[in-house]
Amino acid sequence: MRSPDALVLRGSRSIEIKGERITRILPGRLSAQMAIDLDGFLVMPGLINAHDHLQFALYPRLGHPPYRNYIDWGEDIHATLADVIHAYGQIPKHVRLWWGGIRNLLCGVTTVCHHDPLWLELQRKDFPVRVVQRYGWAHSLALGGDLARAYAATPEGAPFMIHACEGVDDLAMQDIFGLDRLGVLAANTVLVHGLAINDAGIALMKQRHASLIVCPSSNYFLFGRLPDRRLINELENTSLGSDSPITGTGDLLDEVRFAVLAYGLSPEQASRMVTIAPANILRLKGGEGTIREGGRADLIAVRDTGEDAASRLATLSSADIELVLVGGEVKLASNDIYARLPLQARNGLECLRIHENARWLRAPVRCLMKEVEEVIGHKRNKNAATSLSPRSLWNALSPLPSA
Numbered sequence: 001m002r003s004p005d006a007l008v009l010r011g012s013r014s015i016e017i018k019g020e021r022i023t024r025i026l027p028g029r030l031s032a033q034m035a036i037d038l039d040g041f042l043v044m045p046g047l048i049n050a051h052d053h054l055q056f057a058l059y060p061r062l063g064h065p066p067y068r069n070y071i072d073w074g075e076d077i078h079a080t081l082a083d084v085i086h087a088y089g090q091i092p093k094h095v096r097l098w099w100g101g102i103r104n105l106l107c108g109v110t111t112v113c114h115h116d117p118l119w120l121e122l123q124r125k126d127f128p129v130r131v132v133q134r135y136g137w138a139h140s141l142a143l144g145g146d147l148a149r150a151y152a153a154t155p156e157g158a159p160f161m162i163h164a165c166e167g168v169d170d171l172a173m174q175d176i177f178g179l180d181r182l183g184v185l186a187a188n189t190v191l192v193h194g195l196a197i198n199d200a201g202i203a204l205m206k207q208r209h210a211s212l213i214v215c216p217s218s219n220y221f222l223f224g225r226l227p228d229r230r231l232i233n234e235l236e237n238t239s240l241g242s243d244s245p246i247t248g249t250g251d252l253l254d255e256v257r258f259a260v261l262a263y264g265l266s267p268e269q270a271s272r273m274v275t276i277a278p279a280n281i282l283r284l285k286g287g288e289g290t291i292r293e294g295g296r297a298d299l300i301a302v303r304d305t306g307e308d309a310a311s312r313l314a315t316l317s318s319a320d321i322e323l324v325l326v327g328g329e330v331k332l333a334s335n336d337i338y339a340r341l342p343l344q345a346r347n348g349l350e351c352l353r354i355h356e357n358a359r360w361l362r363a364p365v366r367c368l369m370k371e372v373e374e375v376i377g378h379k380r381n382k383n384a385a386t387s388l389s390p391r392s393l394w395n396a397l398s399p400l401p402s403a
Contacts, residue, residue, distance in 0.1 A: 005034045007035070007328060007345075008035040009299070010029045011041060013025060014030035015297075019328060020327035021295065021296060022287075022294065022297050024293060025293055034342050034344070034345070036323075036337070036341060036345070040303065040304055041302065041304055041322065042301065042302055042304040042307075044312070045299065045309075046289075047107070047108045047111075047252055047274045047275065048109070048113075048274055049252045050213045050240065050282065051115055051161075051213045051241025052104065053100075053114070053116055054122070055093055056096070057097075057103045058099050059085075059245055060246075061245065061247065062081050063081075063221070064080065065221060066222070068171075068223075071167075074143075087376065091375045092371060095368055098128065098368050100114075101127050101129050101131075101363070102128050102352075106251065106359065107251040108324060110298035110324065110331075111132065111282075112130070113135065129326060130327065132284070134158040134283070135160070135282070136154025136160040138162045140166070141178045141179060147182050148183065150184075151183070157283060158188065158283055160190065162189070162190070162192065163192045165191065165201065166193040168196060168225055172195065172196035173201070175196070177200075179191075186208055186209075189208070189210040189211070190212070191205070193218075193219060194231055195227050211235070211237040211280075211281040212231055212235055213241045213281070214241070215240070215242065216258060217258045218247040218248045221247050221248075226263070229263055237281045238273065239273045239277040239278040240252070240256065240270075240274055242254070256270050256273075257316075267311045267313065267314040274289075275289035297325055297328035299324075302316060319354070319357055323337045329362070332361055333359070333360045335358045338360045349361060350365040350366060
């Protein structure tokens, strides 16, 4: 529950929050009735996950790579893993979407862009993370239907997202030129993946001022190859997305670490790709990805090791995230932080145990776990607290064989 009073985060500096906004940032400790003592913690902007499919959060990785393109992959998994896909699909969609939100929340994501229909569940004010509401989308050139119509239906000033150049063959390489011929490659167009973009494609993207979201671990799993490093260096806006666990390595922090190792990104580059860059690409106007007066109070806290925020981010995992505020409301707290919360901020939080770590979440954890168990038959010790594996929701919750 969000307090009508000002909430103050107190550490080496004080951040005052009223409603959803940061109202003051001051050096030293500011007194307030509603305060959270964050001595020993580093406060950072909430992360922005530029590409996810939230309904697939519980699924295992699927496929028998390598493939030539995304069409080959889709045909293969539906032919050979139909029973696994069907089994997970029996979990109610609203439950899968909530686990998608929780999966992002656990790794410090406060805003996520969902690349599929904006189902009603994602418009709820109590959803675990903020979901981008204004966008246009199509699946891809081959599977997206009437792309000109989808592009025209995009709200004014909003991004139009489409999977493109996802593969290593000529079909994937030609995607970008096909989109341009249809008139849907423009300044608000956001290509996802871009694995097969060549020199001519890079030049065309720069000419059209289009943006790119890369999901390198997904590409490496499916095709054994990474998007060209020049895409990150030369395009005006390139950001990272986790993709879904069907193909990605894990959550957004896993993707950050993967990209840092695979590309040799500097901490500053990696940080920008999950804060400022996706805020620009997704046309977010509320100060997301920054900490500033007047901006949204989307914040995370981790232990202060003496490193700057960018260097710390490059090595984080979900186990390091101890506090998440979305719009000034506490959505996640570790046991240590929970003990420091004002009583009012604790209301509505439920405990989720991830091996030795406990996280208090503003979500109906027990009900969500029960609904999953009723479908997939997962058994757990009746005396144990609600538990998940540290890396992934989907593997822990499911006794089904992983592909």
